[in-house]
Amino acid sequence: MSSMVDPRSPMETPEPEGRQRLYRVRGIVLRRRDLGEADRIVTLLTAERGKLRLVAKGSRRTSSKLAGHLEPFCATRLLVARTRGLDIISQAEMLESFSHLRERESAIAIAGYLAELVDALVPEDERHEAVYDLLFAAYQLINDGGDERLVSHIGEMGLMRVLGYRPELSRCIVCGRDIEAEINGFSVEGGVVCPNCLVGRPDARPISVNALKMLRLIDRGEIQRLLSLRIPADVATEVGDHLARYITRQAGRDSAARRVVAELRLE
Ligand SMILES: [Zn+2]
Incomplete structure (x- = not known):
């Protein structure tokens, strides 16, 4: 084994005692x-x-x-x-x-929820530039007057994607067949389930055609299109329920994330 000697001796790179870097x-x-x-x-x-x-x-x-x-x-x-x-x-x-964000209680609540979610899901000292960009973009959308609940779902889905928990939205996660425009299932174990495979799966719940469409738009990052749509309240609620259960299962294996999702999610 050869040994390497650092050519810079401490004498050549003096660093004053106690100097802060x-x-x-x-x-x-x-x-x-x-x-x-x-x-x-x-x-x-x-x-x-x-x-x-x-x-x-x-x-x-x-x-x-x-x-x-x-x-x-x-x-x-x-x-x-x-x-x-x-x-x-x-x-x-x-x-x-993000000064406009601070003007509305509902906006502050959503911003706080996303901050807690990021805090619970991102470990310390692990670089996640995509999460920074995502959170910045979400706050910008809220600041610009975007629908807050929609932005929270965009944030939730974006977090799942950049942290590696993205759900499958096109093919049945059980049999692999292409998902069609009908009532399918959505499983907390990984994404969509076709009607045949939905039977007898406690991890999956039915998902409407519109809710799945909305999830796909969020997943594809078609944010401007989403913000221009009139999304019925029941569809937004359905998407919120699926996402909350999914996050709890996929990323919420530690208690902090589970608590955040369970307690702070806004109805
Ligand atoms: Zn199937």
């Missing part, structure tokens, strides 16, 4: 909690480093320069100092405040 991230604030007298721990989903818990020192003081850039659901650009414990936010600069 800095890094930059873009993040969306998922939640915050108080720490000590004046600080907060802020949980963010970042584009570069996945979910991070960071300390915002002094951010509960009225004089804080950080606080305004770390409101819930904000997208913000951060300069972060690495420490032995939780890293510390050194600077914060708002990228997008």
